[in-house]
Amino acid sequence: MTTLEVRNLIKKFHGSERSAVNDISFELSEDEILALVGPSGCGKTTTLRLIAGLERPDSGLIRLNDRVVASDSVFVPPERRGVGMVFQDHALFPHLTVFENVAFGLRGKKPDEIRTTVGEMLHLVGLLPLSKRYPHALSGGERQRVALARALAPRPILLLMDEPFSSLDADLRTEVREHVRGILKSMRATVVFVTHDQDEALFMGDRLAVLNRGELEQIGTPEEIFHESNTRFVAEFMGDSDFLRGRVVAGGIQTEIGLLNQIVDLPVSTPVEIALRADDIDFEVDGSGNSLIVGRFFRGAFNLYRLRLNSGQILHAFTDHTKILPVGTRVQARVSAEHPLTVFSEYHTV
Amino acid sequence: MSISPRLAVAAGLVALFVAIPLVYIFIRAMGAEPEAWQRLLQTRLWKLLSNTLLLVVAVTSGALLTGVSMAWLTERTDLPGKKIFRWMLAMPLAVPAYIGGIVHLALLRPRGGVIPQFLESVFGQPVPTPSPLGFWGAAFILTLFMYPYVYLLSGAAFRTLHASLEEAARVFGRTPMQTLFHVTLPALRPGLTAGALLVALDILAEYGTVALLRYETFSSAIFVQLSGRYDRSAASVLSGILVALAIVILWGELRLQGQARFTQMESAWRPAPLVTLDRWRVPAFLLVLGVVSASLLVPFTVLLIWSIEAFLDPQAMTVLFRTGSQGFGSYVWNSLWSTSAAAVIAVALSLPVALLAVRYPSRFSRFISRLCQVGYAIPGVVIALSLVLLVNRFLPFLYATPFVVVIAYVLRHMPQAVRASESALNQLSPSLEEASRTLGRTSLQTLIQVTLPLILPGLLAGGSLVFLTSLKELPATLLLRPAGFDTLAVRVWVWAGEGFYLQAAPAALLLVLASALPLSFLLRREQIFK
Numbered sequence A: 001m002t003t004l005e006v007r008n009l010i011k012k013f014h015g016s017e018r019s020a021v022n023d024i025s026f027e028l029s030e031d032e033i034l035a036l037v038g039p040s041g042c043g044k045t046t047t048l049r050l051i052a053g054l055e056r057p058d059s060g061l062i063r064l065n066d067r068v069v070a071s072d073s074v075f076v077p078p079e080r081r082g083v084g085m086v087f088q089d090h091a092l093f094p095h096l097t098v099f100e101n102v103a104f105g106l107r108g109k110k111p112d113e114i115r116t117t118v119g120e121m122l123h124l125v126g127l128l129p130l131s132k133r134y135p136h137a138l139s140g141g142e143r144q145r146v147a148l149a150r151a152l153a154p155r156p157i158l159l160l161m162d163e164p165f166s167s168l169d170a171d172l173r174t175e176v177r178e179h180v181r182g183i184l185k186s187m188r189a190t191v192v193f194v195t196h197d198q199d200e201a202l203f204m205g206d207r208l209a210v211l212n213r214g215e216l217e218q219i220g221t222p223e224e225i226f227h228e229s230n231t232r233f234v235a236e237f238m239g240d241s242d243f244l245r246g247r248v249v250a251g252g253i254q255t256e257i258g259l260l261n262q263i264v265d266l267p268v269s270t271p272v273e274i275a276l277r278a279d280d281i282d283f284e285v286d287g288s289g290n291s292l293i294v295g296r297f298f299r300g301a302f303n304l305y306r307l308r309l310n311s312g313q314i315l316h317a318f319t320d321h322t323k324i325l326p327v328g329t330r331v332q333a334r335v336s337a338e339h340p341l342t343v344f345s346e347y348h349t350v
Numbered sequence B: 001m002s003i004s005p006r007l008a009v010a011a012g013l014v015a016l017f018v019a020i021p022l023v024y025i026f027i028r029a030m031g032a033e034p035e036a037w038q039r040l041l042q043t044r045l046w047k048l049l050s051n052t053l054l055l056v057v058a059v060t061s062g063a064l065l066t067g068v069s070m071a072w073l074t075e076r077t078d079l080p081g082k083k084i085f086r087w088m089l090a091m092p093l094a095v096p097a098y099i100g101g102i103v104h105l106a107l108l109r110p111r112g113g114v115i116p117q118f119l120e121s122v123f124g125q126p127v128p129t130p131s132p133l134g135f136w137g138a139a140f141i142l143t144l145f146m147y148p149y150v151y152l153l154s155g156a157a158f159r160t161l162h163a164s165l166e167e168a169a170r171v172f173g174r175t176p177m178q179t180l181f182h183v184t185l186p187a188l189r190p191g192l193t194a195g196a197l198l199v200a201l202d203i204l205a206e207y208g209t210v211a212l213l214r215y216e217t218f219s220s221a222i223f224v225q226l227s228g229r230y231d232r233s234a235a236s237v238l239s240g241i242l243v244a245l246a247i248v249i250l251w252g253e254l255r256l257q258g259q260a261r262f263t264q265m266e267s268a269w270r271p272a273p274l275v276t277l278d279r280w281r282v283p284a285f286l287l288v289l290g291v292v293s294a295s296l297l298v299p300f301t302v303l304l305i306w307s308i309e310a311f312l313d314p315q316a317m318t319v320l321f322r323t324g325s326q327g328f329g330s331y332v333w334n335s336l337w338s339t340s341a342a343a344v345i346a347v348a349l350s351l352p353v354a355l356l357a358v359r360y361p362s363r364f365s366r367f368i369s370r371l372c373q374v375g376y377a378i379p380g381v382v383i384a385l386s387l388v389l390l391v392n393r394f395l396p397f398l399y400a401t402p403f404v405v406v407i408a409y410v411l412r413h414m415p416q417a418v419r420a421s422e423s424a425l426n427q428l429s430p431s432l433e434e435a436s437r438t439l440g441r442t443s444l445q446t447l448i449q450v451t452l453p454l455i456l457p458g459l460l461a462g463g464s465l466v467f468l469t470s471l472k473e474l475p476a477t478l479l480l481r482p483a484g485f486d487t488l489a490v491r492v493w494v495w496a497g498e499g500f501y502l503q504a505a506p507a508a509l510l511l512v513l514a515s516a517l518p519l520s521f522l523l524r525r526e527q528i529f530k
Helices: A044-052 A099-105 A113-124 A140-152 A170-184 A198-204 A220-227 A232-238 B004-033 B034-041 B046-076 B080-093 B097-108 B114-121 B134-160 B164-172 B174-205 B208-212 B218-229 B233-256 B278-314 B314-320 B328-359 B363-371 B382-394 B400-424 B430-438 B443-470 B475-480 B488-497 B501-525
Strands: A003-009 A021-031 A034-037 A059-064 A067-070 A083-084 A158-162 A189-197 A208-212 A215-220 A242-249 A252-255 A258-260 A271-276 A279-283 A291-298 A302-309 A314-320 A330-333 A343-345
Touching: A003 A044, A021 A044, A021 A189, A021 A215, A034 A198, A044 A189, A067 B046, A083 B363, A083 B430, A099 A113, A099 A140, A113 A140, A140 A158, A140 A220, A158 A279, A170 A198, A170 B208, A189 A198, A198 A220, A198 A232, A198 B314, A208 A220, A208 A232, A215 A220, A215 A232, A220 A232, A232 A242, A232 A271, A232 B475, A242 A258, A242 A291, A242 A314, A252 A271, A258 A302, A258 A330, A279 A302, A279 A314, A279 B278, A302 A330, A302 B164, B004 B328, B004 B382, B004 B400, B004 B501, B034 B233, B046 B080, B046 B164, B046 B174, B046 B233, B046 B278, B046 B475, B080 B278, B080 B501, B097 B114, B097 B134, B097 B208, B097 B488, B097 B501, B114 B134, B134 B208, B134 B278, B134 B328, B164 B174, B164 B501, B174 B218, B174 B233, B208 B218, B208 B488, B218 B233, B218 B382, B278 B314, B314 B501, B328 B363, B328 B400, B328 B443, B328 B488, B363 B382, B382 B475, B400 B475, B430 B443, B475 B488
Parallel strands: A034 A189, A034 A208, A083 A158, A158 A189
Antiparallel strands: A003 A021, A003 A059, A059 A067, A208 A215, A242 A252, A242 A271, A252 A258, A271 A343, A279 A330, A291 A302, A291 A330, A302 A314
16 A cells, blocks of 8 residues: 655755755555665755655645645645654754653543553663653663654654664664664554665665655665666765776777677667676786776775776776785776676666 | 744734834934924034044943953953952943942042042042043943943853864964964954944943933933923934934944854863963952952942941931832832833744744845844934834823833843844754654644743843843833832932932842842853853
């Protein structure tokens, strides 16, 4: 069943040149976690705030459980949408205890019921013993979990999370996100999760939506996004790819490091770019080779080499950790990948 | 969040309420008969203008010099006793300048002053002493009671300035003194300029002190036109010019507001090392002690002695403790209820304005917020004139009621409430309000359950400021009060004017103590004194 439907959403802020959100559409089914990912200013937080009702869209449609909450003629205020939200700064009410914070969204229920629900939620996030504390007496991770419990307590149709881990220390972050994903899955929550961190998006999302400059570049499973990038932006943003320029010829693509034996459906001599990850490249020492080693980074199990081609183009290559060559060595680089590579013409995949 | 039309309308109405008296003054000034303009231009205008500007320049420079040097000595040197001095240097804010003026005048008056009489009895002949009357006297007295504005601002700036800034200057080869003048003071400049402009606005508005010390400025001339000669068109013309002058200064101050800080407290902040005074310790100590004595200790002691004498004097006691509407209790009650009402109303009115300005920043909301701060530029005498004219014409049933006095306090001191509310809201993350909305509260419920409880301390601070300044307000109260509506400030002024110092002293002392209470709350809250 579709929980959230977003159609042709557009939002432009006063005094800004381009739209913060430009014609975005997607759907989200029950129990699914969607990660909205993109660089800062890509419109992911605005999309989230539009769904929450904290911003009013210029045009477009938002439907929650088949009820229109925003359209050209309808605007349901946030308090009547039945969504929960976890804020980047957690936004715990400093004048209320942990218990009162979690109970805040349960107004109108019987006192018994409130006590039980709050107790359950705090137990779920492992903070039951701290229910009488005030937010200022909690650690960053604890605040994060109170914010989650508070958002989940009223059993929202949809949970929105705005960079919820960004205020935590890096070492704490990995631990907390595993814990949080476990809680969300055990509650069978439907979630839209915003982050600028690719790793976090790959980890949290059942599906990922990659946004750039207010537009939806690609939506799909983590595997699809990572291996079958639709656009050059997605390939660049999601994985550490180098882009090698080439030209379509009869037998494949002619590049600076040789002919790539991959047939593309484009007229001969069309300029293209090939996305190459470090495991797609290999090289041999060769005094008259096509590139120069300009850096080596030891990564434990392997070495990462940085190569500069004669044109100045930079490529990266993994080698065995025993293969150690000094900077300045001339080498012959070649494409070693045995799977088809992603090729872009004018930004889009071909 | 998208802007709420209800809020915009509420803020707009507040701005309208504030703007009407101002606009009306200009209308009346423009509409005055040409003869009134002619007469003033030919006779008094230039003299008044030069008198006023001269005093503004003198007091502003005096306050800057005193305020900055006192702040530097107490914050950045090893001055002995600086902790207690920090308090005492701020406390003159609780002493209305005209009360300080009354005390100094009683002590130093050329004929009959306490000090000249004492010297004459010792030496057997009159000894020339400096007179507190006229320009130099007014400049001296006003500097004594205005410098705390600059002192507090520069003290806060000295405290928050990052140590590494000065250390960097030292590493690049500057001596401590060069560092002070090339790095520290320039870094404080925006804050200091803002403080100086506030002092200038206060001097333009000052009535009590200049009238007492017989130095004629715009404010005192308007007062005379209004109370004595009752020439409203001359008063309107003078008011129009005075307000135009003040608005120029206020405009500069508002422009500085946003950029008033170069320095910021960072997480790695640490206090700068103290300067060792060495052989300057004693002179510096005496200098600070002198300032504290003249502005706080002497006025307070004299008022205390007079009050004790008054209690021992049966005649003064009977006057003081007459029952009914003429007794001491009724002055206290009148003062308290009118200023409390003004504080509550000003804070309540400032809320929609601050909410609009902070949560929905736009050209419109900034305009509304600035319009609501125009009270800084309307001296008490001008507000009185405007209200007299407006109430007479449009709301005659309010004429000669205490409510007009309360309205005058609100109009005049609204800017302090607006600024306090805005700064309180600025410190509150909007995500708290948004969280409340997503948890099922309407915007009004959110305001009551989340926003108000959290900004309450800030609102109290704003209210305290309005209370503090309204309590010592003199000219508007004198001109607008109905017969028999005596406040502490009015009684002190009237009795002292008639020479009954003993009778005036208990009221003055109470006024100072009642002001000291909210002031110490404010100082503590701003963490000026740890």
